[in-house]
Amino acid sequence: MDFSSKLLENAVYEISQLPGIGKRTALRLVLHLLKQPENQTNSLATALVSLRSQIKFCKSCHNISDVDLCEICANPKRDENIVCIVEDIRDVMAIENTGQFRGLYHVLGGKISPMEGIGPQDLNISSLIAKAKSGIIKEIIFALSSTMEGDTTNFYIYKQIEGLEISTSTIARGVAVGDELEYADEVTLGRSIINRIPFEGSLKAN
């Protein structure tokens, strides 16, 4: 693309560095900002810069937080004996939205992925093991995505806490509530048959 302005070219370049945003979309966004009042651009820029410079990660669960210890970890009503291991903060938000979990989280910050060069030392695993060894944790729930990387990560952590008195579980996989069986993939449907639960249990969950 041939820009008539260096300022414009620079702004388009910077926006197109974001994932999933190409040059054309970036140009559309920049032209939109130019049509809006100047303070919209300023508050966008300020929000991003102050987020990046002031954001903290909870020293216990590594969730994003404005303070040293996040709201969930600091809440005395949450059960510190149960820890749910998730990949990133979006998973915390998703589980929190269900309102079904009253334990704490541990945000790994990714999954072990040799292909992308991400090893256990790049993730928040050592602090989890330390917590596990301190004896507070009674149950660990693995809630990583069921990919090869997720399974590897689960297994790596499982091996580290083997021998400690901690029960482990993984979230149930199955046909989504409200979904038609005929549209479910075979692996999911297969698992939901193998891992069937007593009928009375399913009544209680509703």
Place this chain on the structure above:
Amino acid sequence: MDFSSKLLENAVYEISQLPGIGKRTALRLVLHLLKQPENQTNSLATALVSLRSQIKFCKSCHNISDVDLCEICANPKRDENIVCIVEDIRDVMAIENTGQFRGLYHVLGGKISPMEGIGPQDLNISSLIAKAKSGIIKEIIFALSSTMEGDTTNFYIYKQIEGLEISTSTIARGVAVGDELEYADEVTLGRSIINRIPFEGSLKAN
């Protein structure tokens, strides 16, 4: 969505104000920025703020420019007798990329659209009429999109310059080069038959 951090919530809100970006995409972008070095966020913010505060619009054609008179208008090799009327800067870039036009542009900044409350006074029309009346322009090419709003805008401008010694033309509509006839819509195919050109002319264009 329930955020664990005000800073995060604010950044997601500001990004989701951009057109076509919802809260989920905004969150994905923000989390991406958090994983990148801090200077990437800073240069993005700086690029946007300096664009918004320092950008100029060419005083002649209203194209985006870093200086008072844009490169195209300031270029003595361009033919100032031919003016191509376009909706916004993206159209200028598209036409410039063809390398087929050596005249000047006039960027309206939109189309007359009563539905969206955009009247002629909201567009850069008066400066165009002034230029036309000064006698520099010999030909005006209408290159707005062929929608009702585009046609209305063309007609409004045409009425204003009626009586002046200016020839008017509009860009050719037809089946795209390389396209199969069977996939062209009827209106386009119909127009390309009505506005057929001599066969020798088509050879010259290649």
